[in-house]
Amino acid sequence: MLGSMHPLRRRSVLRNGVLGIASLGLLKPGTLHAGQQGRKKGAPRKRLAVIGAGASGIASAYFCDSAWQVDLFESRDKIGGHADTVSVTEGDRSYAVDIGAEFFHPNTHPLYWSFLAEIGARTDDPATSKVIEGPASLTIFDAGTGKARFGSDHALDDLPAALRFLTFTGEARKMTEPDAPWETPMGEWLDGLDIDDDYKRDILTPWLSSLTCGDTELVRTQSARAHLSSFAKTFPETIFEPVHTYNSTVGLEGYLRMLLDTCENTNVLTRAAVERLEERSGTWHVRTASGRHGPYDAVVVSAPPPVSKNFFTDLPGLGHIAEYLGAHEYHPTRLVIHRDPHYMPADKGYWSVQNAAADGRHCETSIWIGAYHGTQDLASRPSIFKSWAAHRATDPAEVLAERRFRHPLSTPRSLRAARDMMAHQGERNLYFAGSFTTITDLQESALYSGLKVAESLNPDGARLTSFKQRLADDDLLDTSYDIP
Ligand SMILES: Cc1cc2nc3c(=O)[nH]c(=O)nc-3n(C[C@H](O)[C@H](O)[C@H](O)COP(=O)(O)OP(=O)(O)OC[C@H]3O[C@@H](n4cnc5c(N)ncnc54)[C@H](O)[C@@H]3O)c2cc1C
Incomplete structure (x- = not known):
């Protein structure tokens, strides 16, 4: 069975x-x-x-x-x-x-x-x-200025930040094991991590919220194990190994x-x-x-x-x-497919597959669809983005498709x-x-x-x-x- x-x-x-x-x-x-x-x-x-x-x-x-x-x-x-x-x-x-x-x-x-x-x-x-294989790169940036706070492709530029991220992913993986407690809320788990508070506040919490509800307060109420199980095992054990993700041609x-x-x-x-x-x-x-x-x-x-x-x-x-x-508890959200780069980091060198825009209490991600289509040459990759857009100040210029969802809060x-x-x-x-x-x-x-x-x-x-x-x-x- x-x-x-x-x-x-x-x-x-x-x-x-x-x-x-x-x-x-x-x-x-x-x-x-x-x-x-x-x-x-x-x-x-x-x-x-x-x-x-x-x-x-x-x-x-x-x-x-x-x-x-x-x-x-x-x-x-x-x-x-x-x-x-x-x-x-x-x-x-x-x-x-x-x-x-x-x-x-x-x-x-x-x-x-x-x-x-x-x-x-x-x-x-x-x-x-x-099935298409693509990079699983990640940037967390300031929504107002477009300035990157963390970029996984630039991890070696800021070694202490990379090591904090590594500590996080190691602890997150442990939390997805079958014997890990599922009743621990994310907030309690994050508070107990041996990582400095600024990093938790500016990087980890916004990013974690961007993967579901986009709300840095609400994400703390979710089961840490339920939330981390959706992605933590994709991270390798060292910062030197590339991280991949997969999606579909159809x-x-x-x-x-x-x-x-x-x-x-x-x-x-x-x-x-x-x-x-x-x-x-x-x-x-x-x-x-x-x-x-x-x-x-x-x-x-x-x-x-x-x-x-x-x-x-x-x-x-x-x-x-x-x-x-x-x-069961849910949080409403809205997804848009568009071509407008204004939800992306200001410096194109920081464009990742996943680009989490931190904006006070909220943080919403844009997936750069082009990152896993096209050639190695950044400029030739398609400018197609998929963005969570329930809390943004403005809409993208050209919305190609839109749908509202309810994210389970688990x-x-x-x-x-x-x-x-x-x-x-x-x-x-x-x-x-x-x-x-x-x-x-x-x-x-x-x-x-x-x-x-x-x-x-x-x-x-x-x-x-x-x-x-x-x-x-x-x-x-x-x-x-x-x-x-
Ligand atoms: C924006 C977003 C991004 C996600 N990204 C990922 C990802 O990258 N990878 C991943 O693995 N998972 C992802 N998930 C989670 C994943 O999509 C869900 O876990 C999965 O699709 C749930 O499938 P389901 O069959 O349980 O429910 P659903 O897909 O919700 O299916 C339920 C169906 O019931 C129908 N329905 C509702 N009411 C009625 C009714 N009265 N009568 C008849 N039918 C009805 C609905 O229309 C729907 O078709 C994501 C979810 C969201 C919202």
């Missing part, structure tokens, strides 16, 4: 080939994507409703597809959830740009990394692989489309916001604006807690689930609620999948949650068996994102 120490028996298993190529663009609203409506001859009899077509809902559908007739309900007009890819043209080239989740790394995303190989998205041949949404393209028994309904659930005589119905769907033998809820808590308020005996979901309180809720997983044939059910907010943990659902609903499915064999080969079977 994932998250436990049971090795798989070695046997030869069929690996599922990927038939489709990921495509950008919208599904036809309210219509079906993969599979056909109604049951085909020989198709599974059991019916499963999956609510939310983000990474966790799609992973659940993908791994259950062989044994269940799946209806995947999505409120937006496209699939992907926080994996949301837009196409940006620069000169004669188009780039798949992720306005939401974007980066992954084998150390922080071991399951995801393996899974990309499993579905054929990651290969050793750069000509066919849909966008992270593109990977999810690849999964759906291989599903035979999954119907995707877009613009189908679920309003509530109904349970009668052991079966479930799902209510959307267009009517009542069902009956279903089981339901997987992967819509985020601020929405899904409303599914349960009127359901007898499930008030505790509404309460657990109601304990406080000790919300993690406790998630842990307690997951003790009820599977009761009354009701399952939960999503990063919100795990210790950290990543595509990795969303995938993990979908795998856990499949372990209950389709334990002998060929896809799960094949992938678990790969995980066993990679010594990853005991990977867990459960909250202890």
